[in-house]
Amino acid sequence: MSEILATPSVDVQGALSDMLRAVLLFLPKALLFVLILVVGFIVARVLRTFTNRILERVGFDRWVERGGIRSALARTRYDASDLVAKLVYYAVLLFALQLAFGVWGPNPVSDLISGVVAWLPKAFVAIVIVVVAAAIASAIKDLVTGALGGLSYGRLLANLAAYFIIGLGVIAALNQIGVATTVTTPVLIAVLATIAGILIVGVGGGLVRPMQARWEQWLDRAASESQAIAEHAKAYAAGQRDMDAAMAPAPADPAYAHAGAPTAADTAVGQPVPPPSTTTGPGYRISDEPTQVIPPTPPPGRDTTA
Amino acid sequence: MSTAAPPPWHLSSLRVTSAPGAARRPAARQFLTDLAALLGRGGLAVAAATPGLLAAIDQHAAAIRDTIGDGWRVPGAAALAGYAQGLRDRGAAHLWEVPSADQVHWPTAEWPVLRLVAVCALARQAGIAT
Numbered sequence: 001m002s003e004i005l006a007t008p009s010v011d012v013q014g015a016l017s018d019m020l021r022a023v024l025l026f027l028p029k030a031l032l033f034v035l036i037l038v039v040g041f042i043v044a045r046v047l048r049t050f051t052n053r054i055l056e057r058v059g060f061d062r063w064v065e066r067g068g069i070r071s072a073l074a075r076t077r078y079d080a081s082d083l084v085a086k087l088v089y090y091a092v093l094l095f096a097l098q099l100a101f102g103v104w105g106p107n108p109v110s111d112l113i114s115g116v117v118a119w120l121p122k123a124f125v126a127i128v129i130v131v132v133a134a135a136i137a138s139a140i141k142d143l144v145t146g147a148l149g150g151l152s153y154g155r156l157l158a159n160l161a162a163y164f165i166i167g168l169g170v171i172a173a174l175n176q177i178g179v180a181t182t183v184t185t186p187v188l189i190a191v192l193a194t195i196a197g198i199l200i201v202g203v204g205g206g207l208v209r210p211m212q213a214r215w216e217q218w219l220d221r222a223a224s225e226s227q228a229i230a231e232h233a234k235a236y237a238a239g240q241r242d243m244d245a246a247m248a249p250a251p252a253d254p255a256y257a258h259a260g261a262p263t264a265a266d267t268a269v270g271q272p273v274p275p276p277s278t279t280t281g282p283g284y285r286i287s288d289e290p291t292q293v294i295p296p297t298p299p300p301g302r303d304t305t306a
Numbered sequence: 307m308s309t310a311a312p313p314p315w316h317l318s319s320l321r322v323t324s325a326p327g328a329a330r331r332p333a334a335r336q337f338l339t340d341l342a343a344l345l346g347r348g349g350l351a352v353a354a355a356t357p358g359l360l361a362a363i364d365q366h367a368a369a370i371r372d373t374i375g376d377g378w379r380v381p382g383a384a385a386l387a388g389y390a391q392g393l394r395d396r397g398a399a400h401l402w403e404v405p406s407a408d409q410v411h412w413p414t415a416e417w418p419v420l421r422l423v424a425v426c427a428l429a430r431q432a433g434i435a436t
Contacts, residue, residue, distance in 0.1 A: 228331065228334075228382070228384035229384070231374075231381075231382060231384045231385040231388065232334070232384040232385065232387065232388035233388065234374065234385070234388070235373075235374040235381070235384070235385040235386070235387075235388030235389040235392065236388040236389065236391055236392040236395075237392060238373045238374050238389055238392065239388065239389040239390065239391065239392020239393040239394075239395075239396065240392040240393070240395065240396040241392075242373070242392075242393065242421070243392065243393045243396035243397055243400070243418060244396060246417045246418060246421075247396075247397075247400045247402070
């Protein structure tokens with residue numbers, strides 16, 4: 001009977017000891033959590049002041065003046081080294097938080113922080129993209145204004161080019177951090193396709209007729225030149241044939257007993273040795289007869305269409 | 307062949323001119339101009355004073371028109387230059403050179419000389435070379 005009466009007190013004690021055990025198990029982790037947070041906070045502050053001092057000593061602000069950031073910061077009470085130091089501070093804090101929540105094993109807060117930390121490099125790259133695109137756009141704007149400044153639409157072209165490049169940079173940055181990709185990508189594709197279509201139809205279509213005229217000119221010139229080449233070759237062959245016939249001694253003339261040895265002095269005045277392709281009278285003779293005008297007739301049997 | 311003075315023909319006669327470049331209008335005209343300066347002008351001047359020579363040159367010109375033209379129209383610059391170059395190159399094979407006008411004894415002129423003078427006459431008719 002005393003055991004039956006003694007059980008509730010044993011249960012309470014067991015429950016109390018269970019509770020104590022649970023608290024004792026929990027307490028080191030909580031202490032570790034708080035410790036990590038405090039240490040991380042202190043380290044973050046130290047790093048912030050340290051970074052700020054170093055950057056100011058190195059002259060980081062002077063480098064930043066080159067870009068367009070100085071005008072953006074001029075109205076705030078920060079300068080570039082302050083911003084970088086703040087970034088370092090928050091990064092260290094985030095890291096400390098992740099470590100601190102990690103002491104309890106997997107938990108939703110830890111997952112959330114891991115997700116944010118994994119997203120940070122993408123955000124960094126997106127910022128870099130936007131800054132670079134802005135720099136390129138301003139450089140191109142200066143270039144175009146310098147080159148076409150004299151024209152009435154020079155500034156308009158420069159502004160258009162700059163906005164186009166900045167738009168490209170913004171869309172690329174948004175895609176990088178994964179914001180609204182299903183909207184920005186189709187818009188970009190539509191704009192580019194429109195520009196391409198305008199160029200193709202406007203420039204290409206407008207060039208069709210002048211190119212037609214040019215091609216006709218070139219082809220006509222090629223045809224006439226090839227015809228000249230054909231005529232030249234034909235006449236060259238005819239000249240060679242005639243010269244051969246002229247230089248060859250006449251076969252049936254007894255005065256040329258040494259036929260077969262063509263010399264250049266064969267054809268002299270008065271000796272009828274016509275090449276078969278001429279009409280009458282190879283040389284000419286001094287005579288008292290009146291000269292007759294013989295109309296040109298092709299000799300029979302000759303091929304005039306050689 | 308675009309020098310101021312006519313080229314020495316005994317040198318250039320050894321060169322074969324059947325390349326397409328020789329057929330192009332500027333090269334053909336230049337050749338005919340050189341030929342006229344060397345032989346044609348002098349020959350035609352003598353022929354203007356001697357009717358017999360003129361008649362013979364006319365007959366040669368008619369024969370050339372039959373050979374390389376269609377018998378009625380004067381042949382073009384490319385055809386005339388090609389014919390004259392054929393004569394000259396074949397003459398070089400037979401060791402014959404184109405003489406200059408003052409070297410020719412016109413009463414005993416050779417057949418190729420009269421042919422070349424006829425080529426120059428045709429070129430003058432076509433307005434290609436003077």
